[in-house]
Amino acid sequence: MEIKNLFQLNPEVVFLNHGSFGACPKPVMEEYLTWQRKMEFQPVEFLGRNHASLLKTSREKLSEFLQASPDDLVYVSNATTALNIIAWSIDLKPGDEVLGTNLEYGAMDRMWELICLHKGAKYIKVQIDLPIKSEELFVEAFMRQVNGRTKVIFASMITSSTALYLPLYKLCRIANSQGIISVIDGAHVPGQFPVQLDISPFDFFAGNCHKWMFAPKGTAFLYAKKNVQHLIKPLIISWGKEIDTLNNSDFINDMEYLGTRDISGFLTVPLCVSFLDEYLNQNARAQIYDLLIYAKDGMELILKTPKIVDSLERCIQMYAHQLPENVDGKMLKQKLYDDFKIEIPVSNQNGKQFIRISLQIYNIRSEVDFFLNKLEYLVSKCLVNSK
Numbered sequence: 482m483e484i485k486n487l488f489q490l491n492p493e494v495v496f497l498n499h500g501s502f503g504a505c506p507k508p509v510m511e512e513y514l515t516w517q518r519k520m521e522f523q524p525v526e527f528l529g530r531n532h533a534s535l536l537k538t539s540r541e542k543l544s545e546f547l548q549a550s551p552d553d554l555v556y557v558s559n560a561t562t563a564l565n566i567i568a569w570s571i572d573l574k575p576g577d578e579v580l581g582t583n584l585e586y587g588a589m590d591r592m593w594e595l596i597c598l599h600k601g602a603k604y605i606k607v608q609i610d611l612p613i614k615s616e617e618l619f620v621e622a623f624m625r626q627v628n629g630r631t632k633v634i635f636a637s638m639i640t641s642s643t644a645l646y647l648p649l650y651k652l653c654r655i656a657n658s659q660g661i662i663s664v665i666d667g668a669h670v671p672g673q674f675p676v677q678l679d680i681s682p683f684d685f686f687a688g689n690c691h692k693w694m695f696a697p698k699g700t701a702f703l704y705a706k707k708n709v710q711h712l713i714k715p716l717i718i719s720w721g722k723e724i725d726t727l728n729n730s731d732f733i734n735d736m737e738y739l740g741t742r743d744i745s746g747f748l749t750v751p752l753c754v755s756f757l758d759e760y761l762n763q764n765a766r767a768q769i770y771d772l773l774i775y776a777k778d779g780m781e782l783i784l785k786t787p788k789i790v791d792s793l794e795r796c797i798q799m800y801a802h803q804l805p806e807n808v809d810g811k812m813l814k815q816k817l818y819d820d821f822k823i824e825i826p827v828s829n830q831n832g833k834q835f836i837r838i839s840l841q842i843y844n845i846r847s848e849v850d851f852f853l854n855k856l857e858y859l860v861s862k863c864l865v866n867s868k
């Protein structure tokens with residue numbers, strides 16, 4: 482069976498944008514619907530009596546996958562929610578500084594800007610020049626901006642527009658030693674790149690299961706190390722430990738029961754982990770990587786703009802290439818879809834436009850060839866002011 486048949490994706494679309502919202506395979510979707518049916522079969526048993534134990538079983542499986550303690554993780558709807566909980570919770574005082582990079586996801590830049598404005602703190606974007614030549618240079622760029630007012634270091638482990646894996650470990654170890662809180666945006670990490678959260682230097686980590694772990698939309702988690710859990714204040718206040726729960730953890734009790742809500746997506750996570758084990762084995766990952774290199778070489782040849790990545794070691798299942806300045810990226814994206822049904826994102830960052838390809842097990846070489854062929858055809862037609 483063709484692997485694409487395991488997914489519900491429209492067969493008429495060349496889907497090269499797994500990165501934006503993921504894609505849920507049919508077996509996971511079935512499991513999701515099964516949980517929903519169970520919920521509606523006996524709502525009181527499901528949500529009233531079994532809520533905590535169902536979530537605990539699922540959290541334990543997720544925690545094995547992330548090498549984290551199950552009591553240091555809570556399910557949330559998306560990475561945006563996790564990061565908002567963290568950012569609002571940290572006790573920023575007037576004059577405090579949050580250091581991010583110039584490569585962050587726009588919504589998270591906006592979040593820090595607004596929260597810092599509200600609290601009288603400052604959000605500063607460290608300039609990271611691309612390609613990143615070494616971890617040392619990356620750390621140095623940050624450390625030049627660190628001072629006594631620095632309270633938080635924030636960065637994406639895999640960036641959005643530029644699809645780069647950032648070297649965060651050394652930086653966060655230094656942050657730890659200086660009492661600076663590290664907040665990692667891992668929206669694209671789980672399922673794409675392995676992490677061992679408990680032995681990592683990260684204080685807080687926000688991850689999506691609905692992107693690269695194949696979970697239904699609205700499935701994500703917030704990880705907090707034990708020594709910083711007391712900082713977290715839930716954005717939604719419900720019963721907390723007053724509800725009869727299985728957990729000894731205030732963090733879990735405060736964050737897990739948020740009133741009546743559908744937890745079915747969270748309960749599919751054990752199946753998502755098995756699906757990943759079965760379909761994204763070493764062999765499959767090597768094939769995806771080879772196809773990514775092939776796509777990168779083709780994009781480079783067609784677009785002829787400077788590379789933002791030295792070696793593909795910094796890319797895993799996504800690759801982004803800068804568009805020439807005279808290309809109207811919006812028009813290009815639209816034409817790729819309207820004329821050829823190729824779904825691929827183009828985004829802007831720091832005055833540059835990037836086209837980003839995502840590859841997943843369901844993608845095949847002929848799709849990449851088709852994309853490269855149409856990219857070459859359209860790039861000279863979609864010029865700024867050519868409408």
Ligand SMILES: Cc1ncc(COP(=O)(O)O)c(C=O)c1O
Binds near residue numbers: 500561640
């Ligand atoms: C780096 C990064 N952070 C955060 C997010 C937000 O993820 P979500 O919409 O699932 O909250 C995205 C979404 O693509 C992202 O790329």
